[in-house]
Structures are given as structure tokens and as C-alpha cells.
Amino acid sequence: MNYAMIRYIIGWILNFEAAFMSPSFVVGLIYREKSAWAIFxxxxxxxxxxVPMVLLKRPKQAVFYAKDGFVSVGLSWVALSVMGALPFVISGSIPHPVDALFETVSGFTTTGSSILSDVEALPKCMLFWRSFTHWVGGMGVLVFMLTILPMSGGYHMNLMRAESPGPSVERFVPTVKSTAKILYGIYICLSLLELLLLLVGKMPMFDALTLTFGTAGTGGFGIKNDSIGSYTTYQQTVITIFMILFGVNFNVYFLFLLKKIRQGLKNEELRAYLGIILGAILLITVNIAGKFGNPFLAFHHAAFQVGSIITTTGYSTVDFNTWPTFSKTVLVLLMFIGASAGSTGGGIKVSRIVILAKSVKKELKQYLHPHSISKIKMDGKPVEHEVVRSINVFLIAYLLIYAVSILIVSLDNFDFTTTFTSVAATINNIGPGLDLVGPAANFGILSVPSKLVLIFDMLAGRLEIFPLLLLFVPDTWRKF
Structure with missing residues (x-):
């Protein structure tokens, strides 16, 4: 274990976090809020x-292995979350440490689940920091670090693989640093475009910034108690479009930049992702048409909620907890599917679902034709056995964590829907669940042990489980 390099990376993460907090501090000064000094x-x-962790005897061995990358990412996100929770505790905005940690982890992991019953009571600087954590966590803080620091050595890809969502990470260009810069370039450009369109729709600057942070990171922290419900149809439509755009694999955007538009549009995951969205919107629109009386209004709200849930953003225009059971069931299924790999969204990921479906098809074919030889393909290329194996292992670990989490949260003795969807909403980084943790409610009713379990679930979901699990394996810390 390259402890010196891990210490060096965590030190830089804390330094970057101080820089990330500075815009929130400036917001506090602008609005003359005392809470700004808690941020400072x-x-x-x-x-x-x-700073001492970075300056303390720079590590000689720059190369480290996948295990070191996973541990660095896991510890970095824990440190990031703990320090990010302090402004809420120090200012008294969220005085209970576990509640503050829950809110901060929910922010950085782009979950959007909240323990707050009155969001609008928070100072502006705290609302800004709360939303900005989405933007920071959306693309990944270590990916950001790779774009800035003059690092050398063979660990770049291990860091990116450990933090980036999806079954595999590919380089767009020969160097990992250049790849990270391209990712953040696309991320920033899309964010600025959404901000501009919201401002054109006459949304106040503060609202436009915070909602753009939440949309870009597919996080979903709103700054109003009704989430997005009080905004105009135009503003809601802009957010719907950009939620879906941020749920697309960024590889597709890179192909567009290279003017390989046809190749990008042929991407199997993209077609499956858009097909699922369109199918879910149509099904829910038909199901809730009678509730709204206006088919166009039903389509608008159905599109928003489908875009919000499948991309794991978690914004809401209405209380979908009051929708028919069929529509709620569709939304719950979308929670598990999630967005595309290589996007800012959470969930199992569309690419994994597609590969799992193809695996089932292959097995059925094998039963009918035992001597036939066939390979699973994505975009015309064979999927390596190692990728299929890792997906299967991921799914097993995911289901085990889900089962244990439900068991522990059930000790709070709430109804099954509340218990089931509270875990679904956190491990898939969604935000709201159903019933007592629905869009019009919050997670504040849960006990401290349940909140700690869901904090673990949020981190596990964002980091694709294994970087966090490795921290609890004794062999990780042993020297061989």
C-alpha cells in the first residue's frame, strides 16, 4: 500500500475543498450572513x-496499483464529506452532526435526499454550498484534480476508474490528464448553456446557479420547499432537457466533438437510454392523463419526473407520491436502471442492464443450441468476459448491500414502501422515495442508525460499491 501517495492525494482533496467553499463564502458576504464565517x-x-499533508515529504514512489486507487478514492470521499458537513454544524443550520453529514454526503454523491423540512429557512450561503456540492461531486473531485495537478506516474487511470461511474472507463485521448480535461470541458460547457437558458427564461441568478448545479450533477437539491414546482413551464422544460442530457454517456459528446455524429447516435446505450425514457413517459402520460385533465400538462409532468428519476436527479414539479400505483411502479423501476455509464447519473446504469439482458439471451440460446458459440457484443464489439464477470459481481454486491440495508432500516418500523424506497433512493443516488420519504417529505424521520446506513449506501452507490467496501476488508491494510 502506497500510504505516502494516499496521504498526498487526500491532502490535495482537502485543499481543493477549501477552494470549492470560497464561492459560498463570497455569497455569504454579498448577503451579509453570519453563517459565511462558518464556511471561512x-x-x-x-x-x-x-497543506502539511501535501508538503510533508513528497512520495518517492508515484506508481501505485488498483487497490491503492480504490482506497484513495474511498478515503478522499469520506474526508470530503466530513469536512463539507462542518459549515452546517458550526453555523447551526443543521446542528446535529449525523444530519449534517447525511445532507453533505447526499450533496457530494449527487443523491439529493434531505433531512430538512424547511429548505427556505437556510441562509443563502448554505443553500449555495449545499447545491455546489452536487456540481463538485457530479463529475468527480479526483477527476477534477487530475486536470489541474502536474502529476506523473501510472496511477491516473486507477484513480479515474475508481471514481467514474459505469462498468468501464476508456481514454478519449492518449493521456488520462487530457481525457479528464475533455470530460470537465464538456461538463462546464453544458452547465453554462443551461445557466444561460434559465437566465433567458427570467429565472433569478441565484436560483439559476443553484438549479444548474443540481441538474449538472444530477443531484436534485432544490432551494424551495416545493422543489421545482413554483417555476414556469419554460424553466421546468429547460431543466427536463438538461437532466436527460447530463444522463448521457460523455463518450457520445466526445464523438460529436470529433464530428462522428453518426457513430455517436448508433451507440447502443444511448438508444436504450432514450428508448426507456420515451417508453416510460408515454406509459405514465396515459396513466395520469385523467388526473391532470390536460394531456399536454400530463406529458410535461411525466417527462420531467421520468427525466428526473432515470438520471437520478430527484427534482420534482408535483408530488408524484399521489400518482396511480402503475406510474409510481414505473418510476421505482427507473430508480434501479439509472442513467448511462460515464455520465453524472447514478443507478445500476443502462449499459449494465443491456449487457445483463444480452447475457440472459445468450444463456437461453445456449440451452437451445448447446454446441453453438456466441459472444455478447456492444456497438458491434465483443464484450470481454472480464467486463461481464465484473458486472455480475457488482450486481451481487449491490443486492447484498440492498438487502442488509432494508433489514436495518426496517427496525424503524415504518411501512414497507417507505423502507424499500428510502434504500432505493439512496443507494441509487435518486433523492426522494415514496410515502414518508416522498417528494413532499424528507428523511428526517429516520433514526440515527438508519441515517448512517443510508449515508453508507449513498457513498457506495456513487463510488460503484467496491472503493468503499475495500476500506472494511482487513487484507486491504496488510503488508504482504
Missing amino acids: ATMLLCLVIG
Whole structure:
């Protein structure tokens, strides 16, 4: 284990976190809020801890293995979350440490689940920091670090693979640093475009910024108690479109940049992703048409909620908890499917679902024709056995964590729908669940042990499970 390099990386993460907090501090100064000084105190603490960790005898061995990459990512996200929760505790905005940690982890993991019953009571600087954590966590803080720091050595890809969502990560260009820059370039451009369109729709600058952060990171923290319900149809439509856009694999956008538009549009995951969205919108629109009386209004809200749930953003225009059971069932299924690999969305990922479906088809064919030889293909290329194996292992680990989490949360003795969807909403980084944790409610009713379990689930879901699980395996810390 390359402890020196892990320490060096965590030190830089804390330094970057201090920089990430500075816009929120400026917002606090603009609005003359006392809570701004809680942010400033946390910035200083991050630097006091982070700077010595970076300067303390720079590591000689730059190359480290996949295990080191996973551990670095897991510990970095824990450190990021703990320090990010301090402004809420110090300012008294969220005085209970576990509640503050829940809210912060929900922000960085782009989950959007909240323990707050009155969001609008928070100071502006805290609302800004709360939403900005979505934008920071959306693409990944270590990916951001790779674009900035002059690092050398063979660990870049291990860091990117450990933090990036999806079954596999590919380089767009020969160097990982250039790939990271392209990813963030696309991310920033899409964010600026959404911000501009919201401002054109006469949304206040503060609202436009915070909602863009939530949309880009597919997080879903709103700054109003009704989430997105009080905004105009135009503004809601812009957010719908960009939620879906941020749920697309960024590889597709890179192909578009290379003017390989036809190749990008032929991407199997993209077609499956858009097909699922369109099918779900049509099914829900038909099911809720009578509730709204206007088919266009039904389509608008169905499109928003489908886009919000499948991309794991979690915004809401209406309380979909009051929709018919069929529509709620469709939304719950979308929670598990999630967005595309290589996007800012959570969930199992569309590419995994497609490969699993093809695996089932292959097995059925094998039963009918035992001597036939066939390979699973994606975009015309054979899928390596190692990728299929990793997907199967991921699914097993995912189901085990899900089962144990439900068992522990059930000790709170709430109804099954609340228990089941509270875990679904957190491990898939969705935001709202159903019933007592629905879009018009919050997670504040849960006990401290349940909140700690869901904090673990949010981190596990964002980091694709294994970087977090490895922290609890004794062999990870042993020297061989």
C-alpha cells in the first residue's frame, strides 16, 4: 500500500475543498450572513490539515496499483464529506452532526435526499454550498484534480476508474490528464448553456446557479420547499432537457466533438437510454392523463419526473407520491436502471442492464443450441468476459448491500414502501422515495442508525460499491 501517495492525494482533496467553499463564502458576504464565517472557518481548517499533508515529504514512489486507487478514492470521499458537513454544524443550520453529514454526503454523491423540512429557512450561503456540492461531486473531485495537478506516474487511470461511474472507463485521448480535461470541458460547457437558458427564461441568478448545479450533477437539491414546482413551464422544460442530457454517456459528446455524429447516435446505450425514457413517459402520460385533465400538462409532468428519476436527479414539479400505483411502479423501476455509464447519473446504469439482458439471451440460446458459440457484443464489439464477470459481481454486491440495508432500516418500523424506497433512493443516488420519504417529505424521520446506513449506501452507490467496501476488508491494510 502506497500510504505516502494516499496521504498526498487526500491532502490535495482537502485543499481543493477549501477552494470549492470560497464561492459560498463570497455569497455569504454579498448577503451579509453570519453563517459565511462558518464556511471561512472550515476553509481554514481544510488548509491547516491539507497543506502539511501535501508538503510533508513528497512520495518517492508515484506508481501505485488498483487497490491503492480504490482506497484513495474511498478515503478522499469520506474526508470530503466530513469536512463539507462542518459549515452546517458550526453555523447551526443543521446542528446535529449525523444530519449534517447525511445532507453533505447526499450533496457530494449527487443523491439529493434531505433531512430538512424547511429548505427556505437556510441562509443563502448554505443553500449555495449545499447545491455546489452536487456540481463538485457530479463529475468527480479526483477527476477534477487530475486536470489541474502536474502529476506523473501510472496511477491516473486507477484513480479515474475508481471514481467514474459505469462498468468501464476508456481514454478519449492518449493521456488520462487530457481525457479528464475533455470530460470537465464538456461538463462546464453544458452547465453554462443551461445557466444561460434559465437566465433567458427570467429565472433569478441565484436560483439559476443553484438549479444548474443540481441538474449538472444530477443531484436534485432544490432551494424551495416545493422543489421545482413554483417555476414556469419554460424553466421546468429547460431543466427536463438538461437532466436527460447530463444522463448521457460523455463518450457520445466526445464523438460529436470529433464530428462522428453518426457513430455517436448508433451507440447502443444511448438508444436504450432514450428508448426507456420515451417508453416510460408515454406509459405514465396515459396513466395520469385523467388526473391532470390536460394531456399536454400530463406529458410535461411525466417527462420531467421520468427525466428526473432515470438520471437520478430527484427534482420534482408535483408530488408524484399521489400518482396511480402503475406510474409510481414505473418510476421505482427507473430508480434501479439509472442513467448511462460515464455520465453524472447514478443507478445500476443502462449499459449494465443491456449487457445483463444480452447475457440472459445468450444463456437461453445456449440451452437451445448447446454446441453453438456466441459472444455478447456492444456497438458491434465483443464484450470481454472480464467486463461481464465484473458486472455480475457488482450486481451481487449491490443486492447484498440492498438487502442488509432494508433489514436495518426496517427496525424503524415504518411501512414497507417507505423502507424499500428510502434504500432505493439512496443507494441509487435518486433523492426522494415514496410515502414518508416522498417528494413532499424528507428523511428526517429516520433514526440515527438508519441515517448512517443510508449515508453508507449513498457513498457506495456513487463510488460503484467496491472503493468503499475495500476500506472494511482487513487484507486491504496488510503488508504482504
